[in-house]
Amino acid sequence: MSGAINTIYDYIDSLSVMVLSTAGFNEAECEAAKDTPAGGGLSFPAGARPPALRSTPVFFARKNNSFYFISVAKTVHARNISQNPYISAALTKNYRNYRDIKGVQLFGHCSEIEGLTGIARAAMVYFSKFSDLKSFMQMDLLKSAVDVKWYELAAEKLIYTDNTIRFGYKEEVEL
Numbered sequence: 001m002s003g004a005i006n007t008i009y010d011y012i013d014s015l016s017v018m019v020l021s022t023a024g025f026n027e028a029e030c031e032a033a034k035d036t037p038a039g040g041g042l043s044f045p046a047g048a049r050p051p052a053l054r055s056t057p058v059f060f061a062r063k064n065n066s067f068y069f070i071s072v073a074k075t076v077h078a079r080n081i082s083q084n085p086y087i088s089a090a091l092t093k094n095y096r097n098y099r100d101i102k103g104v105q106l107f108g109h110c111s112e113i114e115g116l117t118g119i120a121r122a123a124m125v126y127f128s129k130f131s132d133l134k135s136f137m138q139m140d141l142l143k144s145a146v147d148v149k150w151y152e153l154a155a156e157k158l159i160y161t162d163n164t165i166r167f168g169y170k171e172e173v174e175l
Contacts, residue, residue, distance in 0.1 A: 004171055008160045009062070012104055016129075018060045018067065018089040020110075020153075023051045024080030052076055060153075061129040065175045067106070067153040068113075068122040074147060078112075081151065085109045089153060101163040106155045108175075113150040122150045 056077040058069040067089070071078050081087060087110045092103030113122050127133060160171045 004160075005158075005173055008104060008158055008171070008173065011102055011160070012062055012091055015091050015093065016059055017057050018069075018091045018106075020054070020056045020058060020069075020077055021088045021090070022054050022056070022077045022080035022084070022110075024076075024083035025051055052080060054080055059130065061126040063125045065108075065155045066125075067155060068126050069151050069153070070126070070148055071151060072147055073112075073149045078149065078151075081110050082112070085111055087153065098167070099163055101161065103161045105159040105161075106153070107157045108153050108155040110151055110153040113152050118152075119150050122152060 054077045056071075056075070058071060060067050060069045062068070086108070088105060088107045090103065090105050092101070095101045113119050155175055157175060158173045160173070162169045162171070
C-alpha cells in the first residue's frame, strides 16, 4: 500500500485547490436541535429545513494526512465545520478527456487550529507551498481586516480515481 499512497500523495501535491463539502444548521435550527429527545447533535428537528450545505474551494497545503487551509470564520462552511467537523473534500484538475481523469475524495475531521504552535506549524507547511503569498500578505494587517482562521482537515480515508489505468478505476485507502 505504501506505493499506492505515495502515488496518491504525489497527485495531491501537484494540486492547489480542494473543494470542501460541509453541512450544518442555521443558528435557529441548532437551538431547536438541542431541544430534541436525542439530546442535541445534528439530527433534524421537527419541521426544520434541510441543513446548510456548502461546497467551497480553498487553497490547501498537505503534510502527511493533514490538509491545511485558511478561511474567514464567518463563512457558512466555517460555521458548518464548527457544528459538524466530519467533512469531505474533492481534489482534481480540470480535465477535457475522460481517459485522463484523476481525482481524490477525502474524508476526515476538520477543526480550527488554536494556539501559536499549531498555527505556526500549519503556516510553515502552507507558506512553503505558496511562497508567493508571503510577499503580498501581511498577516497582522490581514488578521485585523478580516477574521482569518487556520484549519486542519485530518484525513481518515482517501478514494483515488485514475482513468489512465482503466475507466472508473478506484483505490480506497484508510489512513
